[in-house]
Amino acid sequence: DIPYEIGPLYENNDLIKYGRGGCGPKNRYLAKKLTNLGYKVKVCFTPYSWSNLKKLPEKLLHHPKARRIGNHVYLKVKISSQWIKIDATWDRWLYPILPANINWNGRSNQTIATPIIREICQDYPEPYMSNYLKNKKNPKITKSDGDFSEKMNKWFNEIRRKNNSK
Secondary structure, three states: OOOEOOOHHHOOOOHHHHOOEOHHHHHHHHHHHHHHOOOOEEEEEEEEOHHHOOOOOHHHHOOHHHHOOEEEEEEEEEEOOEEEEEOOOOOHHHOOOOOOOOOOOOOOOOOOOOOOOOOEEEEOOOHHHHHHHHHOOOOOOOHHHHHHHHHHHHHHHHHHHHHHOO
16 A cells, blocks of 8 residues: 655656655556556546645635645556446545555445545546646645645554554
């Protein structure tokens, strides 16, 4: 299970090299593995806002970035002629604070990390996003964005420490 972490370092770099990553790198890595095993895979996007997380601490809930809209990445995988939703975003150490998929049966939809507002799916490897990521060499990260990422990652690590001490 690869730990979830946000920030510019993990958006466009090698997930395995850093041993952590956001929803995009984690789900695309899984898409590649599933495709190599012969599954048909779609990469899906839905708008999200961090402020939609029900258990987000108050201090983070009011951060300007928490209210901005971004795109959450998850997958649809064809299993036994049905398209099943899969989301590798949250690692098991964030459960039960965040809806990690720790007891999946391999046949039904997983819980997606954020409510699906509008779904856009493309066959993997998705050409639009692949080209977008190749051209996005130096994303513009504001000081506020970095501050939010740092505080969120600290909160994720606090959850993991508490869960590992049980």
